[in-house]
Amino acid sequence: MNFTLKIWRQENPNAKGGFETYQLSDISADASFLEMLDILNEQLVMEGKVPVAFDHDCREGICGTCSLYINGRPHGPDSGITVCQMHMRNFKDGSTITIEPWRARAFPVIKDLMVDRQAFEKIIMAGGYISVNTGNAIDANSIPIPKQAAETAMDAAACIGCGACVAACKNASAMLFVSAKVSQFAVLPQGKIEAKRRVKNMVSRMDELGFGNCTNTYACEAECPKNISVSHIARMNREFFISKVTSPKKEV
Amino acid sequence: MSKLLHYSSLTKKYIMAIAGFFLMIFLVVHLGINLFILPIAENHIEIFREAVHFMTSNPLVKVMEIFLFAAFIIHILYGVILQLQNWMARPTRYKIEGWSHTSYFSKFMIHTAVIVFIFLVIHIMNFYLVKEGITKAPQGPAMVADNHDFYNMAINLFSNTTYSVLYILLIIVLGFHLNHAFQSAFQSMGWNHSRYTPFIKLLGTIYSIVIPLGFILIPLYFIFLY
Numbered sequence: 001m002n003f004t005l006k007i008w009r010q011e012n013p014n015a016k017g018g019f020e021t022y023q024l025s026d027i028s029a030d031a032s033f034l035e036m037l038d039i040l041n042e043q044l045v046m047e048g049k050v051p052v053a054f055d056h057d058c059r060e061g062i063c064g065t066c067s068l069y070i071n072g073r074p075h076g077p078d079s080g081i082t083v084c085q086m087h088m089r090n091f092k093d094g095s096t097i098t099i100e101p102w103r104a105r106a107f108p109v110i111k112d113l114m115v116d117r118q119a120f121e122k123i124i125m126a127g128g129y130i131s132v133n134t135g136n137a138i139d140a141n142s143i144p145i146p147k148q149a150a151e152t153a154m155d156a157a158a159c160i161g162c163g164a165c166v167a168a169c170k171n172a173s174a175m176l177f178v179s180a181k182v183s184q185f186a187v188l189p190q191g192k193i194e195a196k197r198r199v200k201n202m203v204s205r206m207d208e209l210g211f212g213n214c215t216n217t218y219a220c221e222a223e224c225p226k227n228i229s230v231s232h233i234a235r236m237n238r239e240f241f242i243s244k245v246t247s248p249k250k251e252v
Numbered sequence: 253m254s255k256l257l258h259y260s261s262l263t264k265k266y267i268m269a270i271a272g273f274f275l276m277i278f279l280v281v282h283l284g285i286n287l288f289i290l291p292i293a294e295n296h297i298e299i300f301r302e303a304v305h306f307m308t309s310n311p312l313v314k315v316m317e318i319f320l321f322a323a324f325i326i327h328i329l330y331g332v333i334l335q336l337q338n339w340m341a342r343p344t345r346y347k348i349e350g351w352s353h354t355s356y357f358s359k360f361m362i363h364t365a366v367i368v369f370i371f372l373v374i375h376i377m378n379f380y381l382v383k384e385g386i387t388k389a390p391q392g393p394a395m396v397a398d399n400h401d402f403y404n405m406a407i408n409l410f411s412n413t414t415y416s417v418l419y420i421l422l423i424i425v426l427g428f429h430l431n432h433a434f435q436s437a438f439q440s441m442g443w444n445h446s447r448y449t450p451f452i453k454l455l456g457t458i459y460s461i462v463i464p465l466g467f468i469l470i471p472l473y474f475i476f477l478y
């Protein structure tokens with residue numbers, strides 16, 4: 001297959017950046033999208049040019065590192081998968097593919113297609129955990145958990161933190177990510193203990209970091225490679241409300 | 253004011269939603285009265301005048317009016333603040349964007365909002381400020397008895413076809429706004445449930461069609477039948 005690629009090139013965070021056009025021929029339909037970029041990079045290196053920088057790690061859809069905005073959609077045209085899992089057969093032979101980095105104030109471009117997603121780590125640090133003392137593993141059945149709750153938590157925990165929700169959202173809002181991280185604990189007994197403080201802290205951190213506000217367009221849900229539901233956003237809205245109206249004025 | 257700005261994004265959205273709910277209920281009441289401009293009952297003019305009298309003189313309604321204006325102002329103010337923040341959240345735009353599958357009208361809320369706002373200003377000038385004696389009553393074929401004679405003011409406005417057509421177009425835009433607004437307000441409040449959400453969405457669609465249709469019937473009547 002042959003493709004024309006339009007790729008965002010930017011030398012460093014402060015450089016202006018712009019689109020470059022590249023031609024690629026003889027790409028297998030079974031090549032993954034990242035393999036296609038590897039081939040391009042090889043070609044660029046051979047020509048003595050600087051290869052395109054893009055994030056990737058596991059290449060099997062579990063780490064959430066890959067992050068490309070392809071033809072107007074995060075992770076490209078297929079749904080429910082990351083870009084590393086997507087194959088070139090999803091594109092028409094001879095077509096032009098435009099590749100851009102995630103765009104958000106909270107995700108500044110580092111180089112080319114790589115963005116800095118530390119903002120997500122900062123949100124997690126604000127409360128995306130449960131505080132337990134280490135020690136022996138406790139018996140798995142010591143706390144009964146309803147199947148429904150376990151499944152809901154598991155669905156939320158499927159979030160790999162790739163940032164596609166932010167990239168897809170017209171407001172660059174991180175609500176789907178934050179709500180998944182809030183939900184995975186909020187529905188479990190172990191997480192309920194810190195639930196009120198967690199949701200408040202994570203939301204305020206999210207606001208500080210300059211993400212946009214959710215307007216319920218649900219582009220995030222449509223683009224999430226793990227198909228995380230916006231019902232988690234609603235849960236976070238509820239949790240936050242309850243937390244605000246019931247927690248004491250002064251925290252201990 | 254600065255306190256209003258410092259509310260968290262979620263709190264701002266609850267306030268948006270609550271004000272929105274209030275406005276959506278208000279629309280139903282408004283339409284209910286307006287429909288009596290049409291000859292749907294024998295003494296429809298008396299009923300209309302009666303309703304107008306009630307709405308302009310009852311002390312409880314007066315209190316509600318304060319809430320109504322507050323709801324409008326808060327909804328508009330927060331809408332603008334949230335939108336500005338959202339634009340700022342993505343300083344560099346994509347070259348190709350908007351191919352994700354989303355609810356269609358949700359993309360244009362600020363645009364429909366601006367149009368509805370313009371309509372609101374005209375509407376307030378044509379009726380509310382007339383009642384308050386600030387602007388002059390709309391002139392036309394009907395004699396406007398006093399500044400509470402909304403029936404004849406409406407007739408004067410609607411007998412102008414340009415006004416009627418414009419009115420219809422603006423109400424359709426309002427329908428687009430409501431189409432997303434209804435279910436969105438529920439989601440913002442956190443009321444999402446696998447059992448009820450599909451019903452809420454359906455209800456929202458029905459609401460956003462029936463309410464504008466009701467309002468549109470009035471100018472249609474004037475264009476074609478009056």
Ligand code: FES
Nearest residue numbers: 057059064066084
């Ligand atoms: S590289 Fe790990 S999810 Fe794509």
